[in-house]
Amino acid sequence: MRARADHRCGVVSPRAALTQCLLVAAALSLASGCAKRDWIDRTLVTGDVTGTWQTDDARLQLNLKQQGARAMGLMLRLGAFGLNRVSGGIEGTVAGDVFRWKQTSGVSMNCEGEMTVSEDAMRGVVYCNQLGRQLIDLKRVNSSPPSSS
Numbered sequence: 001m002r003a004r005a006d007h008r009c010g011v012v013s014p015r016a017a018l019t020q021c022l023l024v025a026a027a028l029s030l031a032s033g034c035a036k037r038d039w040i041d042r043t044l045v046t047g048d049v050t051g052t053w054q055t056d057d058a059r060l061q062l063n064l065k066q067q068g069a070r071a072m073g074l075m076l077r078l079g080a081f082g083l084n085r086v087s088g089g090i091e092g093t094v095a096g097d098v099f100r101w102k103q104t105s106g107v108s109m110n111c112e113g114e115m116t117v118s119e120d121a122m123r124g125v126v127y128c129n130q131l132g133r134q135l136i137d138l139k140r141v142n143s144s145p146p147s148s149s
Contacts, residue, residue, distance in 0.1 A: 047097040047117035050145050053138040060126070060136060062090065062101075065145040069093050073146055075103060075111065077128075099124075 049071050054061040064073035071094055077086045088106020092099055092113075099122065103111040113136070115124030120140040127133045 047094045047099060049094060049099050049117060049122070050143065051140045052142040052144075052146070053122055053140050055136060055138060060138070062138065063146040064090075066094060069095065071099065071101070075106075077109070077111075 048066060049062075049064045050066045052061065052063050059078045061076040062073060063076070064071050070091070072089070072091045075088055075090045079085070086107045086109060088109070088111075089104045090101045090111075091104050092101025094117070097117045099113075099115045099117055101113050101115075103109065109128040109130050111126060111128040113124055113126040115122040115126075115136070115138065120143075122136075122138040122140075124136060125133055126136045
């Protein structure tokens, strides 16, 4: 079949129309493949945050229990020289190796964090309205879930 030269707008040969349809189908196929990978990355839980985590100086401690992608527990923050002890409940989610959490109860410091989990270490940014944004390194000191007392 020979394509005709036609100078009217919107008229294309059958071969050109087929080529356009195939290009659109290929683009949609590639785009949907990318979306699936992102969806999987967001829902796959590879990190385990259950246990007690603390900074080297023990001024921040998280006691966590993880069930699926959800984690909850208690945050304990000590001021200088062990004074000004602040504690409160926290809740968060684990997506891939990232743990995102927010303070939900206790003395309101409006703390929240986003930490990357790697076996028995967590590193990330914690923000509290009274202390600002801080880069924090936590180490797991106990892998048992906190008691539910």
